[in-house]
Amino acid sequence: MNETLQKPRRGRPPKVTREFPDTRAALVRCGMEILTEQGFVATGIDAVVKRTGVPKGSFYHYFASKEAFGQAVLESYAGYFAHKLDRWFLQKSVPPLQRLRNFVEDAKSGMIRYQFRRGCLVGNLGQEVAVLPESFPEQLESTLRSWEQRLATCLRDAQGAGELAPDADCEGLAAFFWIGWEGAVQRARLVQRCTPLDVFIEGYLAGLPR
Numbered sequence: 456m457n458e459t460l461q462k463p464r465r466g467r468p469p470k471v472t473r474e475f476p477d478t479r480a481a482l483v484r485c486g487m488e489i490l491t492e493q494g495f496v497a498t499g500i501d502a503v504v505k506r507t508g509v510p511k512g513s514f515y516h517y518f519a520s521k522e523a524f525g526q527a528v529l530e531s532y533a534g535y536f537a538h539k540l541d542r543w544f545l546q547k548s549v550p551p552l553q554r555l556r557n558f559v560e561d562a563k564s565g566m567i568r569y570q571f572r573r574g575c576l577v578g579n580l581g582q583e584v585a586v587l588p589e590s591f592p593e594q595l596e597s598t599l600r601s602w603e604q605r606l607a608t609c610l611r612d613a614q615g616a617g618e619l620a621p622d623a624d625c626e627g628l629a630a631f632f633w634i635g636w637e638g639a640v641q642r643a644r645l646v647q648r649c650t651p652l653d654v655f656i657e658g659y660l661a662g663l664p665r
Contacts, residue, residue, distance in 0.1 A: 479517045481507050486528035491573040494583050495525050495591075506650070523572040525580075529591070532576045533598040540602060544609040551613035552660060559656045562647075563649045566640075571647045593606040597615035603629040632659060 485507045489498050492580035502520055504511050518524040543558040566573070577598055584592055606629035611621040635655055 478507075478509055478513060481511060482514060482517060482524070483527050483531045485522060487532050487576065488573070490528055491532075491576045491579060494579045494588055498563070498584050500524070515563075517606075522590060525588075525591060526590060527599070529576065529580065529594055533601070536598075537601060537605065540605045546607050549617065551609050551616055552618050552663075554609055555660070558657065559652060562640075563652055563660065566643060566649065571644045573642050574609075575637060575640050576651055578640055599633055602633055605629075605649075618665075623664045628663065635659065 468664050476600055482503060485503050486498075489506070494623075495542060500511065500514060503524075504514050505507075516525075520525065540558070543561065544554050546557075549557065580587060580591060580595055584595070599644055603626065607625040610619060610623070610625040614623060614625065616619055619625075639651045639655035643649055
């Protein structure tokens with residue numbers, strides 16, 4: 456029986472489409488770093504690909520536009536921050552209002568670690584809302600609502616523990632916290648100190664109905 460042997464073809468190998476999820480993750484991670492420092496409008500795609508070493512063509516393989524990239528970065532940040540909130544707010548072994556203090560202390564440590572260069576991505580984008588693409592406001596509001604719900608759950612635990620008045624409006628108090636918190640973070644970046652965060656949390660806790 457004769458077998459036909461195929462000679463290997465010369466030249467370039469055929470193109471094979473490959474996906475590199477690590478590359479996309481690296482781009483998003485870089486976006487989180489840059490956008491928390493300088494916001495969306497001031498961030499160029501060239502800066503992102505230069506920092507990550509990813510070719511510009513590859514960037515557009517994963518993201519159709521800068522807007523799509525920003526949405527992906529915001530989604531990733533929202534997931535990261537939600538996980539952080541759950542880690543602090545759901546610690547059943549810790550008194551509920553102490554959980555809130557612990558979250559603030561962790562945030563202070565993070566700001567000091569990055570020398571106050573990085574703020575809250577949601578807060579940064581909120582300041583740019585007038586010039587952001589139309590897809591962003593709804594995504595930002597949805598993220599803030601999820602944070603409010605997480606804190607409201609913690610505050611309801613505080614009611615159950617006798618740390619908060621039974622008739623306190625936990626949803627309203629949670630919304631009030633995040634409105635004030637974003638301002639405190641921006642002020643801390645401005646003065647390069649944690650003092651605004653301390654002033655805010657002490658005032659917030661002092662004003663809770665007991």
